[in-house]
Amino acid sequence: MALLGALxxxxxxxxxxxxxxxxxxxxxxxxxxxxxSALIVVIEGITMLFVLAATVRRS
Amino acid sequence: xxxxxxxxxxxxxxxxxxxxxxxxxxxxxxFAVGLEGMxxxxxxxxxxxxxxxxxxxxxVLLALVGGAAIGVVIAIVTVRFRADNMVTGLTANILAxxxxxxxxxxxxxxxxPIAIHLTPLPPWLFPKLDxxxxxxxxxxxxxxxxxLAIVGCIGLEALLLRTRAGLxxxxxxxxxxxxxxxxxxxxxxxxxxxVACGAIAGLGGAVLSLQQVGTFTDGMTGGRGYLAxxxxxxxxxxxxxxxxxxxxxxxxxxxxFRLQGFGxxxxxxxxxxAPYVIALAVLAGLGRSSRMPASIGQPLQWD
Numbered sequence: 409m410a411l412l413g414a415l416x417x418x419x420x421x422x423x424x425x426x427x428x429x430x431x432x433x434x435x436x437x438x439x440x441x442x443x444x445s446a447l448i449v450v451i452e453g454i455t456m457l458f459v460l461a462a463t464v465r466r467s
Numbered sequence: 468x469x470x471x472x473x474x475x476x477x478x479x480x481x482x483x484x485x486x487x488x489x490x491x492x493x494x495x496x497x498f499a500v501g502l503e504g505m506x507x508x509x510x511x512x513x514x515x516x517x518x519x520x521x522x523x524x525x526x527v528l529l530a531l532v533g534g535a536a537i538g539v540v541i542a543i544v545t546v547r548f549r550a551d552n553m554v555t556g557l558t559a560n561i562l563a564x565x566x567x568x569x570x571x572x573x574x575x576x577x578x579x580p581i582a583i584h585l586t587p588l589p590p591w592l593f594p595k596l597d598x599x600x601x602x603x604x605x606x607x608x609x610x611x612x613x614x615l616a617i618v619g620c621i622g623l624e625a626l627l628l629r630t631r632a633g634l635x636x637x638x639x640x641x642x643x644x645x646x647x648x649x650x651x652x653x654x655x656x657x658x659x660x661x662v663a664c665g666a667i668a669g670l671g672g673a674v675l676s677l678q679q680v681g682t683f684t685d686g687m688t689g690g691r692g693y694l695a696x697x698x699x700x701x702x703x704x705x706x707x708x709x710x711x712x713x714x715x716x717x718x719x720x721x722x723x724f725r726l727q728g729f730g731x732x733x734x735x736x737x738x739x740x741a742p743y744v745i746a747l748a749v750l751a752g753l754g755r756s757s758r759m760p761a762s763i764g765q766p767l768q769w770d
Contacts, residue, residue, distance in 0.1 A: 444573065460544055
């Protein structure tokens with residue numbers, strides 16, 4: 409997460425908040441409707457990959 | 468002693484396969500930080516494939532596909548969209564960890580991981596040859612994927628150093644503009660190399676799950692992808708050298724089991740650290756003297 413945010417220090421806070429929300433919801437999701445909380449890790453990974461791909465690098 | 472060496476060879480197999488894939492990727496100019504995820508995906512896919520089809524070969528083939536899938540993701544993000552190699556690799560590892568745990572639970576359908584237990588692949592014995600003292604147990608009574616790793620190691624060395632395709636691949640890691648000028652497409656070479664890296668590293672994962680343990684647990688690769696990465700750097704991106712480095716790490720791990728067996732009063736956690744401490748020490752000792760491919764990690768111009 410820090411690596412992703414490190415590309416833009418100001419973006420760390422909202423990014424961390426987003427991830428925090430996901431993880432907080434993960435357990436109640438698993439408790440209430442039985443969806444494995446590992447799905448959240450998948451979503452985090454996919455989100456980060458898309459953000460990486462969308463960030464155009466100036467070389 | 469022979470026993471220890473044979474165990475070292477068996478343990479080195481998974482590292483070696485992952486390291487061979489990594490060499491392919493890094494020689495083409497893409498850092499192979501995603502090895503861990505590729506191995507994990509391969510380990511998972513091979514167990515599920517072998518279990519669903521009741522056939523070890525199906526598991527091995529699915530391991531190739533699973534590892535290559537992570538390779539495709541990394542190739543698209545790093546080569547096509549020119550993202551940072553390191554961060555992409557780490558992210559792909561997170562994705563693979565999540566995806567394998569999720570699918571393991573989704574297969575059972577009730578939030579608990581499905582339990583698959585298979586018998587590990589038995590060794591293939593060469594008749595007569597396996598009776599030769601010393602050489603027999605070391606070279607002619609190994610599990611099938613270990614033979615594949617040995618053949619693959621020699622094959623990769625020949626491919627890289629003796630063929631035109633290998634030359635193009637190495638040139639893509641050193642100087643992509645020259646490759647472009649010679650008529651090949653660097654982007655295509657890199658994508659193919661990373662996907663092939665995924666497939667081979669997936670095989671490494673299959674060694675771990677299908678050949679050695681017979682089951683899959685969450686995050687079972689436990690950093691071995693990074694150890695493979697270290698061993699290919701120690702070997703300076705050279706397949707034969709990587710085999711030796713992996714053997715050294717394998718010996719360290721095999722020794723650890725023996726040490727525990729003898730009841731030596733050393734904490735098993737200390738001994739578990741050993742391979743990683745060796746890797747760190749060797750890397751630190753090597754320092755900047757190891758020259759990496761010149762344009763590794765640098766994005767390609769649009770072509």
